[in-house]
Amino acid sequence: MRKLIFVGILAALALGGASHAADGGIVGSWRFESIGxxxxFDSGKTSLxxxxxxxISMTIGCNRMTSxxxxEGDNIDFGPVAATRKACPPPLGELEQRLQEALAAASNFTIEGDTLxxxxxSGDPVAVLVRSK
Structure with a gap:
């Protein structure tokens, strides 16, 4: 019994250092509610x-982007983002620019309920998303 408890404690400690992606927290479908x-904008046409x-793959309703x-833990660095190059009608072009800036500025994330x-x-939100159902 002690061996089983010890193994359980080791597993819990190992998971404590794992990313939210590994424990399923950030994994899944999200839609943007606020970008920069x-x-x-029509959040129903957005996805991450x-x-x-x-x-990660995402769109705000025009180009597709991947990263x-x-x-690591609650830290995130999007690094390079690849995107298709369609000309987007206003205001989507400006919104895509805001998204690129938000991704470049993002350094960490929080998940509370269905909100990412x-x-x-500085801890200021650069994008707010809700889990897609």
Missing amino acids: GAQD EVSPEEN IPAI QLRDD
Whole structure:
């Protein structure tokens, strides 16, 4: 019995250092509610998908973007973001620019219930997302 408890404690300690992606927290489908403070867009056309392998694909309704971010605990670094290059009608072009800036500024994230906030070094939200049902 003691051996089983010890193994359980070791497993819990190992998971404590794992990323939210590994425990399923950030993995899944999300939609943007706010990007760089902008909220005047159709959030139903937006998505951010996080695979169990921590690959991310996203759109705000025009171009598709992908990233393989470094995720460690609550820290995130999107690194390079690849995107298709369609000309987007207003205001989507400006919104995509805001998204690129938000991803570059994001250094950590929080998840509370079904809300994901990407935050900058100061702890200010640069994007707010809700889990898609």
